[in-house]
Amino acid sequence: MGCSSSVPARSTGGLNTVSNDTSSATDSKDLRAKLVLLGDSGVGKSCIVLRFVRGQFDPTSKVTVGASFLSQTLALEDSTIVKFEIWDTAGQERYAALAPLYYRGAAAAIVVYDITSPESFSKAQYWVKELQKHGSPGIVMVLVGNKADLHENRSVSSQDAQEYAEKNNMFFIETSAKTADNINQLFEEIAKRLPRPTPS
Ligand SMILES: Nc1nc2c(ncn2[C@@H]2O[C@H](COP(=O)(O)OP(=O)(O)OP(=O)(O)O)[C@@H](O)[C@H]2O)c(=O)[nH]1
Numbered sequence: 001m002g003c004s005s006s007v008p009a010r011s012t013g014g015l016n017t018v019s020n021d022t023s024s025a026t027d028s029k030d031l032r033a034k035l036v037l038l039g040d041s042g043v044g045k046s047c048i049v050l051r052f053v054r055g056q057f058d059p060t061s062k063v064t065v066g067a068s069f070l071s072q073t074l075a076l077e078d079s080t081i082v083k084f085e086i087w088d089t090a091g092q093e094r095y096a097a098l099a100p101l102y103y104r105g106a107a108a109a110i111v112v113y114d115i116t117s118p119e120s121f122s123k124a125q126y127w128v129k130e131l132q133k134h135g136s137p138g139i140v141m142v143l144v145g146n147k148a149d150l151h152e153n154r155s156v157s158s159q160d161a162q163e164y165a166e167k168n169n170m171f172f173i174e175t176s177a178k179t180a181d182n183i184n185q186l187f188e189e190i191a192k193r194l195p196r197p198t199p200s
């Protein structure tokens with residue numbers, strides 16, 4: 001189960017819509033951002049990344065081992081180009097001690113739970129606390145309730161999650177990697193919240 005096995009350990013996004021013109025890479029408006037995904041095993045972290053980077057959903061692949069790296073660029077309406085360097089961590093308990101390697105220095109963190117799993121929501125809260133203690137100061141943190149397509153089996157209310165997010169100064173969004181609902185919006189909202197370099 002999972003989406004990571006179909007993702008090479010290192011790859012760049014296949015869906016980049018921006019040109020490869022190197023002059024744009026040095027544009028002062030362009031940003032590079034290290035992004036980490038954290039959350040319980042099986043909540044859909046790898047599927048969210050695969051949907052964002054490749055536009056695909058794979059219901060049959062394997063759990064992530066260690067972590068996997070992908071990158072993807074996103075062009076914003078104000079013509080800023082953001083290059084996300086994405087670390088998709090393994091949610092299984094045995095890998096928990098590796099997490100600091102991936103969230104250290106991250107500009108943004110996506111903390112994911114599954115809307116059908118209260119245990120995964122508790123685990124998300126654990127990761128939020130961990131990031132508050134040990135993450136970069138000013139890290140952009142987003143709380144994501146994934147598997148929104150399974151709303152008939154919902155057991156974490158949007159309201160509870162929204163309230164928790166507000167208290168912890170996080171942006172909150174519900175997504176479905178399966179249907180692609182809110183996946184691009186998630187990354188756009190992160191991009192908008194990244195600190196911009198001060199104009200010289
Ligand atoms: N219905 C539904 N299933 C999903 C969704 N996202 C992921 N899944 C399924 O949930 C399972 C786990 O997805 P993964 O993306 O591998 O989970 P993960 O968080 O990366 O798990 P670890 O790598 O072990 O940390 C897979 O069977 C997916 O097909 C979603 O939005 N909706």
Ligand SMILES: [Mg+2]
Binds near residue numbers: 004063088
């Ligand atoms: Mg995974």
